[in-house]
Amino acid sequence: MVETLNITINKNPNSKLDQVDFDNIQFGKIYTDHLFVAEFKNGEWDNFQINPYDDLRISPASPSIHYGISIFEGLKAYKNDKGEVLVFRPDKNLERMNISAERMCMPLIPEQLYYEALDTLLGIDSDWVPSQVGSSLYVRPFLFSDDDFIGIRPSQDFRFMIITCPVGAYYSKPVKVNIEDHFVRAIEGGSGFCKTGCNYGPAIYPAKLAQEKGYDQLIWTDGKDHKYIEESGTMNIMFIMDGKLVTPALGDTILNGITRDSVLTLARDWGVEVEERKIEVDEVVTAAKEGRIQEAFGAGTAATIAQIELIGHNGTDYKLPAVEDREFSHKVLKELDDIKYGRIEDKFGWIHKV
Ligand SMILES: *Cc1c(COP(=O)(O)O)cnc(C)c1O
Numbered sequence: 001m002v003e004t005l006n007i008t009i010n011k012n013p014n015s016k017l018d019q020v021d022f023d024n025i026q027f028g029k030i031y032t033d034h035l036f037v038a039e040f041k042n043g044e045w046d047n048f049q050i051n052p053y054d055d056l057r058i059s060p061a062s063p064s065i066h067y068g069i070s071i072f073e074g075l076k077a078y079k080n081d082k083g084e085v086l087v088f089r090p091d092k093n094l095e096r097m098n099i100s101a102e103r104m105c106m107p108l109i110p111e112q113l114y115y116e117a118l119d120t121l122l123g124i125d126s127d128w129v130p131s132q133v134g135s136s137l138y139v140r141p142f143l144f145s146d147d148d149f150i151g152i153r154p155s156q157d158f159r160f161m162i163i164t165c166p167v168g169a170y171y172s173k174p175v176k177v178n179i180e181d182h183f184v185r186a187i188e189g190g191s192g193f194c195k196t197g198c199n200y201g202p203a204i205y206p207a208k209l210a211q212e213k214g215y216d217q218l219i220w221t222d223g224k225d226h227k228y229i230e231e232s233g234t235m236n237i238m239f240i241m242d243g244k245l246v247t248p249a250l251g252d253t254i255l256n257g258i259t260r261d262s263v264l265t266l267a268r269d270w271g272v273e274v275e276e277r278k279i280e281v282d283e284v285v286t287a288a289k290e291g292r293i294q295e296a297f298g299a300g301t302a303a304t305i306a307q308i309e310l311i312g313h314n315g316t317d318y319k320l321p322a323v324e325d326r327e328f329s330h331k332v333l334k335e336l337d338d339i340k341y342g343r344i345e346d347k348f349g350w351i352h353k354v
Contacts, residue, residue, distance in 0.1 A: 022132055022168075025130070025135070031165045034052060035053050037159060039160075059146070067145075071197070073093040073142070075087065075138075077164075077354070079130065079131045086341070086351045086353055096258075099193070106145070109141075114141070117141075130166050134169025138302075143161075175232075175309065177308055178215040178312035179313045180220055180221055183205075185253075188253060193253070194255075200234070203234075217233035223253065228248070229248055234300060240328050242292050244274070245263075247264070247275075295320075296311065
């Protein structure tokens with residue numbers, strides 16, 4: 001590839017920045033002034049642009065609309081106390097995006113394209129990265145089919161885009177989760193390990209049913225026998241059981257979360273015993289009954305750690321230990337925040353400075 005991409009920059013003449021109340025941000029409602037877009041045509045990437053945030057023009061026949069030929073990522077940028085913009089582990093998002101791309105017959109995103117797009121966009125909208133404690137800028141890269149052909153086949157034309165939105169301090173209220181024994185998120189041989197639109201639409205209905213029963217979300221189990229724990233909503237799930245950190249092993253039905261990897265890395269570094277393995281529903285229910293679960297939480301970019309206060313199974317609710325008493329998850333959340341905001345040494349090389 002060439003030394004630098006030729007990104008055309010069309011500045012937004014009508015910045016919305018001064019209309020935003022950064023102390024009261026509603027997630028996903030307000031987008032920054034600019035977006036990045038690139039086109040894949042005739043087998044190559046071209047037409048790199050930063051444009052004012054605006055609606056898209058797209059063929060009504062696009063397979064991204066009809067067949068879910070679309071993939072996405074989610075990561076965050078933070079401001080340190082020098083006002084510099086720090087991105088947390090963007091290399092892992094690129095790696096995962098390209099794994100999703102391959103599964104969906106889409107072109108890979110070259111490293112150079114990804115980083116130049118990210119750095120240029122975050123540079124232009126750097127004033128949008130909040131400096132309030134606990135706030136950040138959510139970054140959403142996505143890739144979708146841009147064909148104007150309604151047939152089912154590998155697409156030829158694509159668009160890669162990045163949009164960003166500020167997010168406020170996210171206090172995640174402890175959640176009540178129900179173990180799902182009917183609906184399925186992913187199955188072996190399927191696409192559960194990809195962040196593709198196809199996996200998320202069908203998961204909304206079972207989550208809605210769980211909410212109608214009084215739970216906040218559900219715990220997905222394996223698609224064959226509903227015997228093993230897989231994930232919690234759109235987060236990876238972790239337990240401190242008998243003093244050990246236990247989480248389902250990765251496979252093609254579980255999303256390889258970057259928060260998950262970061263938590264496991266810190267735990268191992270601290271000498272906490274870690275087990276990545278199959279976890280039976282029965283094991284969790286029995287351990288909950290016997291008071292052998294010290295902590296349970298979801299791990300993901302949105303909340304980092306979402307405490308689970310109660311697990312429902314077959315109509316019985318098992319209350320877990322008080323959230324205030326949970327040592328590991330509080331410590332890991334604080335350590336991750338300190339790394340993300342550049343308050344402590346980045347000893348694992350997780351920070352990318354814009
Ligand atoms: C994105 C996602 C996660 C969490 O991944 P992070 O990289 O930690 O944000 C977990 N499970 C599912 C299904 C997801 O879509």
